Amino acid sequence: MRTRVKICGITRLQDALAAVEAGADALGFVFYPPSPRAVTPAQAAEIIAALPPFVTTTALFVNAQRNEIDEVVALTQVDLLQFHGDETPEFCQSVQKPFIRALRVKPETDLQAAAQDYAAARALLLDTYVAGVPGGTGAVFDWQLIPETLRPKIVLAGGLTPQSVAQAVAQIRPWAVDVSGGVEQAPGIKDAQKIQEFINEVNRVHV
Numbered sequence: 001m002r003t004r005v006k007i008c009g010i011t012r013l014q015d016a017l018a019a020v021e022a023g024a025d026a027l028g029f030v031f032y033p034p035s036p037r038a039v040t041p042a043q044a045a046e047i048i049a050a051l052p053p054f055v056t057t058t059a060l061f062v063n064a065q066r067n068e069i070d071e072v073v074a075l076t077q078v079d080l081l082q083f084h085g086d087e088t089p090e091f092c093q094s095v096q097k098p099f100i101r102a103l104r105v106k107p108e109t110d111l112q113a114a115a116q117d118y119a120a121a122r123a124l125l126l127d128t129y130v131a132g133v134p135g136g137t138g139a140v141f142d143w144q145l146i147p148e149t150l151r152p153k154i155v156l157a158g159g160l161t162p163q164s165v166a167q168a169v170a171q172i173r174p175w176a177v178d179v180s181g182g183v184e185q186a187p188g189i190k191d192a193q194k195i196q197e198f199i200n201e202v203n204r205v206h207v
């Protein structure tokens, strides 16, 4: 099975096209204003409109209001939503778009229970818990906390880099991997060479 790759925190068309050219399967757009990777709906819509076909687009939210989400969906026509806040299963499903549930993993996180609670999610994105930072931490969590039974349905995130992703794929065999900071020159500014190296490393691992 080929491990899919999502490049997250896209703020520029040139970075989106570089990621797609490198073989990225999905792109993530952050609608959380405190993030250095945040974009407006109009900015994201302009980038998405210029993409070639067969690239999945994802909108990321942290406890956004329903009207904010509806505006992003209407303007950008994203394929998937990704929730990083305290959004309940009912709220996630109420938006009536396919969604990914991000979970910030701590030793006490019951991932099996979360998987049951968010059974309607297309996937669980397992990310690193850092107090006060909903995503894009650049930190790695203990992958041994991930139950074997969950792995086919997860997107592994949190501090991945071109140097670490091959080990992550070989060890966890996730459905996909997701990266933001590990392929950047600066927050929100992607590095095309790092993106290519990251994807080459994912593809090097035969799972």
Ligand SMILES: O=C(O)c1ccccc1NCC(=O)[C@H](O)[C@H](O)COP(=O)(O)O
Residues within 6 Å of the ligand: 008, 009, 028, 030, 032, 035, 036, 037, 060, 061, 062, 084, 127, 134, 135, 136, 137, 138, 139, 157, 158, 159, 160, 178, 179, 180, 181, 182
């Ligand atoms: O990337 C952000 O700045 C961000 C801010 C707030 C919520 C989510 C955010 N990113 C979500 C992602 O899916 C990131 O790719 C993921 O957290 C991993 O980030 P990194 O550790 O930098 O690879």
